[in-house]
Amino acid sequence: MTDRSQGSVQPTQAAPNPIDPGVRIGHVHLRTADIDRVRAFYVDVLGFDVVAEARDVPGWGTTGDILFLSAGGYHHHLGFNTWKSKDGGPQPDGVTGLHHVALNYPTRAGLADAARRLQAAGVPLRQLSDHGTHEAIYLSDPDGNDLELAWDRPVEQWPRDAEGHVAMSFGELDLEDLLGSNPSV
The missing domain is CATH 3.10.180.10 (2,3-Dihydroxybiphenyl 1,2-Dioxygenase, domain 1)
Structure with missing residues (x-):
């Protein structure tokens, strides 16, 4: 049985010796x-x-x-x-390493709460994206580590191509609509 809490996608290329599907990123x-x-x-x-x-x-x-x-x-x-x-500077652009850490909120209202907290603290939001599969807010933490705060749409709502593969998009997230979201969603 597929764990739909993490989403379900049809890979464009399956691994010849696939990893256990229950593996999750823990921390x-x-x-x-x-x-x-x-x-x-x-x-x-x-x-x-x-x-x-x-x-x-x-x-x-x-x-x-x-x-x-x-x-x-x-x-x-x-x-x-x-x-x-300790006391070091942020990782400069142009080097390899971690691109960003994504923190997934279980509800859209939770993501909206995070946006409100960041605004109240004066933290700049670098990018607001609607990827079709999820809505995302991109920012940097105090050390310059990039974060994506996200809420996943239900799997049934994910955009798909003709073969059934996920078709992510790179549209703009409407922040005002997000901030007006229903707390129970």
Whole structure:
């Protein structure tokens, strides 16, 4: 049985030896220049819970600060450390590495709440997109890590091509419509 909570797509090319379909991305661990600054953003603005926080923890041949955050009681969805990055600058453009982290909200109203929180905190929203499969708000965290805050439409509403493959789009998200969304959706 397909787990429709994550969506269902017909791949354009199936892997010859496919991974277990139950695999999920459990957490993302990012380097930060300043634990307090990143804590203020992810906890005070976005509303994540602090699961663990420690200072001067040994790791990777040095010591640094760590912060583990969760939404809803998972051991951690986001981890941060300063082991190799304390007081460092953001990753420059033009290098390989992580493009962005997507945080999926279970409801459209939840995404709208996130947009309101960001606006109230004066956080610039870089891009507002409607991808057909999902609505997305793109921004950067205090360390310059790019985030996508998203809400997935029900799978039955995803646009498909003639062969049944997902046909994502790159339209603009109507922020005013999102902000007026019904809290129960």
